[in-house]
Amino acid sequence: MKGFEFPIIGTKVSGLNKKFDLNSPSGRKQYFKAKAGDEIKHIRQFLEKGSFVAYLLGKKNSGKGTYAKLFTEIFGEEKVVHLSVGDLVREVHGNWARFSKSSAFDELKRIYRGYLSFDDAAGALLGRRTEKLLPTEFILALLKLKIKELGGKSVFLDGLPRESDQVSYSLYFRDLAGYTDSQDIFVLIDIPESVIDERIKYRVVCPLCNTSRNKKLLITSKIEYDLESNEFYLVCDNPTCRGARMQPKEGDNLGISPIMGRLLKDEEIIKTVFSLHGIPKILLRNHVPVPEAKKYFDDYELTPEYVLEVDKKAKKVIVKEKPWTIKDDNGVECFSLLAPPVMVAMVKQMAEIVAS
Numbered sequence: 001m002k003g004f005e006f007p008i009i010g011t012k013v014s015g016l017n018k019k020f021d022l023n024s025p026s027g028r029k030q031y032f033k034a035k036a037g038d039e040i041k042h043i044r045q046f047l048e049k050g051s052f053v054a055y056l057l058g059k060k061n062s063g064k065g066t067y068a069k070l071f072t073e074i075f076g077e078e079k080v081v082h083l084s085v086g087d088l089v090r091e092v093h094g095n096w097a098r099f100s101k102s103s104a105f106d107e108l109k110r111i112y113r114g115y116l117s118f119d120d121a122a123g124a125l126l127g128r129r130t131e132k133l134l135p136t137e138f139i140l141a142l143l144k145l146k147i148k149e150l151g152g153k154s155v156f157l158d159g160l161p162r163e164s165d166q167v168s169y170s171l172y173f174r175d176l177a178g179y180t181d182s183q184d185i186f187v188l189i190d191i192p193e194s195v196i197d198e199r200i201k202y203r204v205v206c207p208l209c210n211t212s213r214n215k216k217l218l219i220t221s222k223i224e225y226d227l228e229s230n231e232f233y234l235v236c237d238n239p240t241c242r243g244a245r246m247q248p249k250e251g252d253n254l255g256i257s258p259i260m261g262r263l264l265k266d267e268e269i270i271k272t273v274f275s276l277h278g279i280p281k282i283l284l285r286n287h288v289p290v291p292e293a294k295k296y297f298d299d300y301e302l303t304p305e306y307v308l309e310v311d312k313k314a315k316k317v318i319v320k321e322k323p324w325t326i327k328d329d330n331g332v333e334c335f336s337l338l339a340p341p342v343m344v345a346m347v348k349q350m351a352e353i354v355a356s
């Protein structure tokens with residue numbers, strides 16, 4: 001972030017020269033064991049009896065969902081869940097007819113307390129437009145209800161706090177949710193805006209399964225070339241999509257410019273939380289200055305850029321890999337890390353928190 005950087009937490013293990021396949025679950029399993037096996041064991045022991053509520057805070061498109069997913073891959077869905085406030089609100093909204101007749105609805109009404117009447121708060125949900133926020137008290141009641149269903153699992157909460165004035169709610173949220181004995185943790189993610197910009201600009205989505213990939217940074221196994229439009233396109237890897245052509249979304253060519261307001265707000269919240277005392281914080285950064293990369297990381301842990309070329313005679317697409325560098329928010333030339341090495345930094349910090 002501008003004028004302020006988190007520490008670099010390297011993954012190097014002395015004597016370990018093996019290269020791991022970070023694209024497959026089995027490759028990642030070996031990788032995590034080699035890079036943070038002891039820490040994983042400690043966290044696993046903690047999760048036998050204990051739990052945590054972790055607030056994921058990062059700019060839009062900083063990979064919050066990816067990190068929660070990787071953590072769950074290591075520790076298991078029976079122990080940890082990723083709870084997105086946005087998804088929860090959409091789910092309740094989408095199933096309102098059924099939900100409003102359920103016993104969960106009565107429970108929601110019972111636990112809700114706020115400045116608006118319950119009916120007005122529910123009305124705000126039903127008439128919700130994306131730019132209009134629901135009353136925080138209503139969101140808290142929805143979350144409390146949802147968390148009760150989880151039966152003591154640890155939670156990565158994504159989407160709260162979303163506004164600066166919601167930060168203080170998160171300080172007391174675990175008590176409100178009946179998770180009083182849980183460890184609460186803030187997970188702060190720092191990612192350069194240039195990385196978010198390229199993730200958006202080159203993003204493509206499968207029209208059938210909605211899987212998202214990137215023509216420059218995260219390709220599929222099959223790539224085709226359209227002779228008519230002189231364009232490369234990614235073919236969805238999902239076998240049920242039967243070779244669907246992945247498409248850019250409207251407006252993505254503009255990159256971060258339409259969401260600058262949101263990014264600024266997210267940064268303000270991260271800085272506010274960073275200055276808080278009393279709740280432990282995990283600090284993640286996904287970028288490393290080029291001159292320092294070798295000291296802390298192995299080459300295969302850095303995000304490559306894919307360069308596509310077409311061999312017109314052989315009628316096939318040739319994929320070349322090269323190192324990808326970007327300027328961070330302070331103008332320093334950096335590599336961007338793949339998600340697994342960032343996860344190693346998360347696991348190392350979390351092991352310390354749950355041990356104390």
Ligand SMILES: [Zn+2]
Pocket residue numbers: 206207208209210211236237238241244
């Ligand atoms: Zn698909």
